[in-house]
Amino acid sequence: RGSGAAAAVVARLVMLARAERLPTLSLVAVNGSDGFWRRHGFCAAGDVTLAVRLASYDAAATYMERAAV
Secondary structure (H helix, E strand, O other): OOOOHHHHHHHHHHHHHHHOOOOEEEEEEOOOOHHHHHHOOOEEOOOHHHHHHHOOOOOOOEEEEEEOO
């Protein structure tokens, strides 16, 4: 924590996604981690159809995306 490792990992993932020409990266933030992911460029996204899938996580689970380009 506080070492910058998360920023380095996210930067590497973005680089790999760009190399593969993927338009976005996505994840499910759990256990109140959405703030952490927002700091790394992810935003809440989704629609009603995701609600059923997110129900298998905790009640605060948030589907998030960020552009890879």
